Amino acid sequence: MKLLNYKDIEKMSGADLASKLQELKFSLIKANVTANKANAKTKEIKRAIARIHTFKASHKEAAK
Numbered sequence: 001m002k003l004l005n006y007k008d009i010e011k012m013s014g015a016d017l018a019s020k021l022q023e024l025k026f027s028l029i030k031a032n033v034t035a036n037k038a039n040a041k042t043k044e045i046k047r048a049i050a051r052i053h054t055f056k057a058s059h060k061e062a063a064k
Contacts (some may be wrong), residue, residue: 028045
């Protein structure tokens with residue numbers, strides 16, 4: 001199950017994206033503190049962060 005779909009990211013405003021990114025980064029830090037680092041949750045959080053960064057980069061490039 002995806003933590004954050006691309007369709008959901010498209011619907012968010014810039015401020016919402018920034019707050020969601022901060023929330024995901026904090027969740028990643030909390031997940032890394034746990035003993036089990038091979039947790040699938042950590043992998044999905046990283047993917048969600050990457051989706052947001054990719055979305056921002058593609059829209060920044062399209063605005064030029």
